[in-house]
Amino acid sequence: xxxxxxxxxxxxxxxxxxxxxxxxxxxxxxxxxxxxxxxxxxxxxxxxxxxxxxxxxxxxxxxxxxxxxxxxxxxxxxxxxxxxxxxxxxxxxxxxxxxxxxxxxxxxxxxxxxxxxxxxxxxxxxxxxxxxxxxxxxxxxxxxxxxxxxxxxxxxxxxxxxxxxxxxxxxxxxxxxxxxxxxxxxxxxxxxxxxxxxxxxxxxxxxxxxxxxxxxxxxxxxxxxxxxxxxxxxxxxxxxxxxxxxxxxxxxxxxxxxxxx
Amino acid sequence: xxxxxxxxxxxxxxxxxxxxxxxxxxxxxxxxxxxxxxxxxxxxxxxxxxxxxxxxxxxxxxxxxxxxxxxxxxxxxxxxxxxxxxxxxxxxxxxxxxxxxxxxxxxxxxxxxxxxxxxxxxxxxxxxxxxxxxxxxxxxxxxxxxxxxxxxxxxxxxxxxxxxxxxxxxxxxxxxxxxxxxxxxxxxxxxxxxxxxxxxxxxxxxxxxxxxxxxxxxxxxxxxxxxxxxxxxxxxxxxxxxxxxxxxxxxxxxxxxxxxxxxxxxxxxxxxxxxxxxxxxxxxxxxxxxxxxxxxxxxxxxxxxxxxxxxxxxxxxxxxxxxxxxxxxxxxxxxxxxxxxxxxxxxxxxxxxxxxxxxxxxxxxxxxxxxxxxxxxxxxxxxxxxxxxxxxxxxxxxxxxxxxxxxxxxxxxxxxxxxx
Ligand SMILES: Cc1cc2nc3c(=O)[nH]c(=O)nc-3n(C[C@H](O)[C@H](O)[C@H](O)COP(=O)(O)OP(=O)(O)OC[C@H]3O[C@@H](n4cnc5c(N)ncnc54)[C@H](O)[C@@H]3O)c2cc1C
Numbered sequence: 001x002x003x004x005x006x007x008x009x010x011x012x013x014x015x016x017x018x019x020x021x022x023x024x025x026x027x028x029x030x031x032x033x034x035x036x037x038x039x040x041x042x043x044x045x046x047x048x049x050x051x052x053x054x055x056x057x058x059x060x061x062x063x064x065x066x067x068x069x070x071x072x073x074x075x076x077x078x079x080x081x082x083x084x085x086x087x088x089x090x091x092x093x094x095x096x097x098x099x100x101x102x103x104x105x106x107x108x109x110x111x112x113x114x115x116x117x118x119x120x121x122x123x124x125x126x127x128x129x130x131x132x133x134x135x136x137x138x139x140x141x142x143x144x145x146x147x148x149x150x151x152x153x154x155x156x157x158x159x160x161x162x163x164x165x166x167x168x169x170x171x172x173x174x175x176x177x178x179x180x181x182x183x184x185x186x187x188x189x190x191x192x193x194x195x196x197x198x199x200x201x202x203x204x205x206x207x208x209x210x211x212x213x214x215x216x217x218x219x220x221x222x223x224x225x226x227x228x229x230x231x232x233x234x235x236x237x238x239x240x241x242x243x244x245x246x247x248x249x250x251x252x253x254x255x256x257x258x259x260x261x
Numbered sequence: 262x263x264x265x266x267x268x269x270x271x272x273x274x275x276x277x278x279x280x281x282x283x284x285x286x287x288x289x290x291x292x293x294x295x296x297x298x299x300x301x302x303x304x305x306x307x308x309x310x311x312x313x314x315x316x317x318x319x320x321x322x323x324x325x326x327x328x329x330x331x332x333x334x335x336x337x338x339x340x341x342x343x344x345x346x347x348x349x350x351x352x353x354x355x356x357x358x359x360x361x362x363x364x365x366x367x368x369x370x371x372x373x374x375x376x377x378x379x380x381x382x383x384x385x386x387x388x389x390x391x392x393x394x395x396x397x398x399x400x401x402x403x404x405x406x407x408x409x410x411x412x413x414x415x416x417x418x419x420x421x422x423x424x425x426x427x428x429x430x431x432x433x434x435x436x437x438x439x440x441x442x443x444x445x446x447x448x449x450x451x452x453x454x455x456x457x458x459x460x461x462x463x464x465x466x467x468x469x470x471x472x473x474x475x476x477x478x479x480x481x482x483x484x485x486x487x488x489x490x491x492x493x494x495x496x497x498x499x500x501x502x503x504x505x506x507x508x509x510x511x512x513x514x515x516x517x518x519x520x521x522x523x524x525x526x527x528x529x530x531x532x533x534x535x536x537x538x539x540x541x542x543x544x545x546x547x548x549x550x551x552x553x554x555x556x557x558x559x560x561x562x563x564x565x566x567x568x569x570x571x572x573x574x575x576x577x578x579x580x581x582x583x584x585x586x587x588x589x590x591x592x593x594x595x596x597x598x599x600x601x602x603x604x605x606x607x608x609x610x611x612x613x614x615x616x617x618x619x620x621x622x623x624x625x626x627x628x629x630x631x632x633x634x635x636x637x638x639x640x641x642x643x644x645x646x647x648x649x650x651x652x653x654x655x656x657x658x659x660x661x662x663x664x665x666x667x668x669x670x671x672x673x674x675x676x677x678x679x680x681x
Contacts, residue, residue, distance in 0.1 A: 065298070090300055091303075091317075095443070095444075130437045131439065134440035140405070140433075164529050166527065167523070170520075170521050218263035218317070221445070223477050228305055228308050229473070231473070234634065237638055238636075240637070244646065248639065248649055248650050256657075258618070261657055
């Protein structure tokens with residue numbers, strides 16, 4: 001089984017904060033990391049390889065610095081890392097990102113299974129997986145929470161829905177996005193870390209993947225960010241600290257006003 | 262190739278952009294601001310620069326679509342077994358407003374099979390037209406067939422705006438539609454506004470885990486498509502049943518074929534799943550301290566006839582399962598009343614509950630950010646305050662007499678009769 005995992009380098013959002021004074025992002029010491037939701041895709045790929053044999057290739061579209069993240073992924077035991085990079089890709093939204101990834105997948109000769117994380121924690125869109133499957137003309141399964149069965153030509157998966165789950169039979173090749181219930185990602189051991197550091201990486205540019213310049217980067221992206229601001233929500237409520245009794249009375253009054261008593 | 266340009270004579274090297282750049286792509290080198298390899302043209306620096314010294318220069322040799330030929334606002338009416346998803350009625354309210362602003366029509370779109378009842382239900386809403394894409398192979402949701410059918414209809418009818426709920430269905434198949442018709446899609450919007458004469462849709466959404474809000478546009482492609490979080494927009498109430506034009510649409514052969522088979526659908530409607538639709542939600546956070554601690558939260562919820570929610574910290578600690586989680590990576594709610602107990606009020610949590618009608622917060626830390634969004638804030642130990650509050654509620658009910666407790670569920674067993 002030839003498996004690809006699409007991974008993304010993201011800023012560590014658990015540490016991105018808005019300064020309450022200046023209302024701007026505080027980014028001091030914030031590092032770029034592997035998108036946490038992609039770790040479940042990497043882990044699943046490795047487990048499938050363990051069962052069925054084959055190879056696991058990690059593909060990322062990103063700036064040259066994404067190499068560090070890719071090496072982190074290689075340290076989990078991934079066979080090959082592919083960095084699609086170049087200034088022309090800057091400004092890619094989900095449409096042109098998925099287009100470029102599709103061209104890379106085709107350049108690499110196609111895969112039986114392509115796994116993505118549910119979404120990246122910076123943009124939080126979850127668009128790239130489904131869009132990639134369209135660009136490749138493959139079926140998709142999103143929010144996969146369990147692989148019930150995986151064979152060279154098909155998979156039976158549980159897909160998480162708002163009210164429960166559904167069971168899908170998906171012919172391969174296919175694109176799947178996975179959620180964190182799927183598995184418990186392993187921690188790399190020392191030997192793997194060492195291997196990851198020195199494993200060869202493949203670098204692909206626009207020409208190698210034969211991408212149409214009009215479909216990539218900012219030029220190929222239908223969307224534009226026009227404004228960024230910090231979320232602000234304030235209510236002119238009353239806070240009771242010393243006078244808790246009065247506060248509880250007020251809370252009861254509020255219930256009454258809302259018709260809840 | 263588009264690029265970020267620095268207008269060096271305007272730049273006073275204040276360094277704000279260097280700090281703000283989410284990708285560490287800007288640096289001041291030997292007295293000059295420089296753009297590094299990491300730049301993804303996100304535009305944060307352009308936005309933040311007090312001296313207007315940065316701009317993104319775009320190259321425009323793209324094919325321009327005839328934007329003026331697209332008209333109409335569409336709302337995808339998600340349905341399952343004839344039941345329309347509540348987010349649809351929220352989208353119809355906003356859709357009406359956008360359509361009026363654009364002087365165009367509002368249309369609802371149904372995709373599925375056996376859609377008679379759903380179509381009829383939509384006739385109680387102010388839509389000019391209902392598109393019904395019906396076929397036996399669309400009976401069950403499959404992202405491939407639904408996307409192909411909707412994409413075909415979009416190509417034929419050319420709407421200017423398409424809205425859909427950011428549900429597990431919408432988020433799975435709208436990106437496919439966007440890829441098929443080559444247009445932009447903005448995920449999980451919390452605000453939609455028309456900007457100007459050209460009808461540019463300003464789509465506002467949280468990003469970076471809810472730490473920032475971003476406004477996104479789709480300037481040169483149509484339709485402008487967005488998924489919208491359930492329960493952030495007000496719900497439109499049904500009016501009188503009206504005569505609405507129905508346009509039936511049978512997707513072409515290619516559109517209804519899918520290699521994916523749905524073998525089984527399992528929907529267990531626990532109270533947890535229902536938190537998105539409950540009028541009252543009582544949530545507990547890390548301050549609840551344990552799984553047992555949630556007993557108190559449950560008791561209060563029951564007293565108010567509500568459902569139980571939780572912060573991610575409580576879910577991660579294993580005190581309560583994930584379907585109860587409220588926030589960025591959980592559910593978004595719009596109850597009449599939200600009660601937050603022992604929750605600090607991180608932005609990721611606020612995203613999920615800030616549009617509640619009223620908010621009551623209990624926290625021992627007077628500086629907790631949750632108090633900034635609270636209508637009533639109670640500072641102190643929740644293990645003391647919640648029982649006192651429940652006690653007061655029961656006394657109040659008892660004083661009103663047994664016939665006067667409408668609006669709330671029956672009191673929990675053992676606490677039934679007003680003993681006072
Ligand atoms: C990408 C991303 C997505 C996220 N998504 C979500 C999400 O969907 N939902 C979510 O909730 N969070 C989410 N988070 C996490 C969020 O940032 C916070 O970490 C989380 O909301 C904190 O939960 P908490 O308020 O329960 O815990 P804490 O922040 O630890 O706060 C506990 C509060 O309880 C108070 N307290 C303690 N004991 C008592 C007591 N006895 N009585 C009264 N008060 C007491 C404390 O003063 C404190 O304010 C996300 C984070 C990231 C980075």
